Amino acid sequence: MAKRSKTELDPALAAYLEAVSYLERHPMFSPLMGRVSLVRDKRSKCPENGWAVVGKNGVIHVHPTRRLDVQEWVYVLAHNLLHLGFGHFVEKERPALWNIACDVYIASFLSSMKLGKPPMAWAGELEHSVRSEEELYRRFCDEGVPERFAGWGTGGDRQPDMLLSGKLEGSGYFRDVNWEALFGTGLSNAVHSAVSVAGGYVQALDDRTATLSPAQEARQWFINHFPLLASLASHFTMIEDAQLCQRLQISVAAIDVVVGEIYMNPAAGLDREEAIFVMGHELLHAGLRHHERCMGRDPYYWNVSCDYVINQWLVEMNVGQLPQVGVLLDPELRGMSAEAIYDRIVSDLRTYRKLFTLRGIGMGDILDKGDPRFWDANHGTTLDDFYRSALMQGLVYHQEKGRGLLPAGLVEEIRALGQPPIPWDVQLARWFDEHFPLLEKSRTYARVSRRQMSTPNIPRPAWSCRESDQAGRTFGVVLDTSGSMDAKLLGKALGAIASYSQSRDVPFARVVFCDAAAYDAGYLSPDDIAERVRVKGRGGTVLQPGIDLLQNAHDFPPDGPILVITDGECDRIRVARSHAFILPKGKSLPFVPRGPVFRMES
Numbered sequence: 001m002a003k004r005s006k007t008e009l010d011p012a013l014a015a016y017l018e019a020v021s022y023l024e025r026h027p028m029f030s031p032l033m034g035r036v037s038l039v040r041d042k043r044s045k046c047p048e049n050g051w052a053v054v055g056k057n058g059v060i061h062v063h064p065t066r067r068l069d070v071q072e073w074v075y076v077l078a079h080n081l082l083h084l085g086f087g088h089f090v091e092k093e094r095p096a097l098w099n100i101a102c103d104v105y106i107a108s109f110l111s112s113m114k115l116g117k118p119p120m121a122w123a124g125e126l127e128h129s130v131r132s133e134e135e136l137y138r139r140f141c142d143e144g145v146p147e148r149f150a151g152w153g154t155g156g157d158r159q160p161d162m163l164l165s166g167k168l169e170g171s172g173y174f175r176d177v178n179w180e181a182l183f184g185t186g187l188s189n190a191v192h193s194a195v196s197v198a199g200g201y202v203q204a205l206d207d208r209t210a211t212l213s214p215a216q217e218a219r220q221w222f223i224n225h226f227p228l229l230a231s232l233a234s235h236f237t238m239i240e241d242a243q244l245c246q247r248l249q250i251s252v253a254a255i256d257v258v259v260g261e262i263y264m265n266p267a268a269g270l271d272r273e274e275a276i277f278v279m280g281h282e283l284l285h286a287g288l289r290h291h292e293r294c295m296g297r298d299p300y301y302w303n304v305s306c307d308y309v310i311n312q313w314l315v316e317m318n319v320g321q322l323p324q325v326g327v328l329l330d331p332e333l334r335g336m337s338a339e340a341i342y343d344r345i346v347s348d349l350r351t352y353r354k355l356f357t358l359r360g361i362g363m364g365d366i367l368d369k370g371d372p373r374f375w376d377a378n379h380g381t382t383l384d385d386f387y388r389s390a391l392m393q394g395l396v397y398h399q400e401k402g403r404g405l406l407p408a409g410l411v412e413e414i415r416a417l418g419q420p421p422i423p424w425d426v427q428l429a430r431w432f433d434e435h436f437p438l439l440e441k442s443r444t445y446a447r448v449s450r451r452q453m454s455t456p457n458i459p460r461p462a463w464s465c466r467e468s469d470q471a472g473r474t475f476g477v478v479l480d481t482s483g484s485m486d487a488k489l490l491g492k493a494l495g496a497i498a499s500y501s502q503s504r505d506v507p508f509a510r511v512v513f514c515d516a517a518a519y520d521a522g523y524l525s526p527d528d529i530a531e532r533v534r535v536k537g538r539g540g541t542v543l544q545p546g547i548d549l550l551q552n553a554h555d556f557p558p559d560g561p562i563l564v565i566t567d568g569e570c571d572r573i574r575v576a577r578s579h580a581f582i583l584p585k586g587k588s589l590p591f592v593p594r595g596p597v598f599r600m601e602s
Contacts, residue, residue: 012067019073027189031182050156054080055163056089075116085183099160101136103153215264218275228398229283231390251360252326255282256367257291277320284310287391295586303364305342326358347591436504476550480566482515482541498526514546541570
């Protein structure tokens with residue numbers, strides 16, 4: 001007859017050992033289990049009616065004869081481990097009440113985790129809204145301990161399960177262990193495992209057989225070590241399918257912010273550090289709303305502009321390592337915004353037409369399948385709002401945890417995302433304020449108007465500006481009147497100009513119409529600008545003659561600013577004085593503008 005093992009003869013011991021093995025494999029508790037000492041023999045200090053007690057030296061005294069099933073032992077042992085991990089061994093004036101408060105807090109924590117099950121003798125109602133042990137302790141000191149909270153410890157009937165005093169056996173090697181740091185490591189491991197389970201890489205939290213790809217390791221690195229992008233990294237689904245990437249013409253990586261997918265081509269052969277750089281690149285595309293900020297621009301050139309900006313930031317933050325292909329980096333563009341770089345690119349399209357991005361030659365890595373969910377708010381938060389809030393919250397966590405310095409440009413751009421964009425007409429009003437400050441008015445008792453001739457002897461004071469102050473208070477307007485201009489947008493721009501001119505006491509503006517030639521309309525009052533301006537020409541767009549006409553006119557002030565209204569389909573112009581542009585939203589100029597650009601919305 002074959003000799004049976006001890007666990008086969010003792011089912012209670014088998015259940016206990018299986019629970020110990022489970023916690024040793026559990027990512028959250030394995031660091032603690034590796035340093036505690038379990039005593040389950042005659043040396044155990046566990047009370048007769050208890051299950052287990054723990055000392056601050058890391059020794060857990062288990063009742064040697066208790067019979068529990070596996071899940072109950074898991075609960076009992078995890079309860080004692082959490083006393084160590086939560087740092088409950090502190091001195092209090094009323095240690096018994098402190099022990100009960102800690103027991104209730106741990107019981108609520110394990111209940112929310114759905115880990116194991118308490119022994120059947122523990123019956124009562126748990127309070128899941130517990131915020132901290134300290135809060136419970138203060139309540140118990142002031143109001144006493146409710147009866148339903150008195151039996152949630154593992155020491156037995158009204159017995160403490162934390163050994164706060166007395167001689168502690170087995171204390172030598174373990175007395176200097178930082179249990180809270182070990183529990184923090186366990187929490188990090190649990191996040192690793194949870195992401196692996198959610199991604200389908202492993203079947204259970206305690207499965208350690210999976211080998212993560214560099215892209216999967218990169219995502220976990222962001223989740224665990226880089227709070228700025230952690231939320232975004234956990235949101236996106238990783239797709240590593242070489243054949244699919246080949247069909248989509250993705251050489252290295254791409255992102256679809258609408259569907260919530262990041263494509264990483266395994267055939268690119270990225271190592272872990274290169275994958276971290278590429279992952280950060282794609283996540284910044286989503287968080288900075290590059291998909292939505294394109295606003296009618298050429299998608300490829302806009303993608304290239306954004307690549308230059310975020311690659312420079314990643315290099316400054318020392319995130320990962322530059323891959324061998326697909327990275328656009330130009331030190332001359334450092335500190336420029338994506339919008340400014342785009343304006344430079346469109347002025348020299350030949351140079352930037354066939355660049356190698358992470359997707360491939362001449363293609364952007366921001367995919368757009370036209371899914372309306374990006375803007376659809378019918379089912380709650382829009383994707384645009386989610387990505388914006390995720391990045392802003394990540395910035396707060398990153399700075400609070402001191403996880404490294406961030407480029408000032410990146411921080412400013414993230415914070416700007418949280419503010420609504422300034423409307424173009426408000427920006428135009430500020431431009432008028434800079435060039436035409438409000439005039440100081442004085443009282444006047446001038447002759448009354450004809451409408452008041454019925455009582456001519458009654459003086460009527462009024463406020464007026466001195467004529468000398470208004471002299472030279474004017475600006476030039478160059479209007480693109482070619483066939484490509486939208487009449488509705490043109491009218492909106494002229495109406496705004498007339499309104500701001502009146503409010504800032506600008507009596508006249510010098511107006512020039514431009515298409516194939518320049519037509520000087522002379523000085524027009526705000527009313528004339530708003531109501532009686534008529535488009536003169538419908539030929540091609542050449543604006544430089546209109547600019548030269550104003551700059552060389554003897555009756556136009558040498559310091560008078562110029563406002564250019566165009567759709568961007570014009571020649572390259574040179575303006576030697578203060579100026580600004582009004583463009584339809586999504587349009588760009590064929591040169592790098594030196595003055596501000598106000599983009600009208602239709």
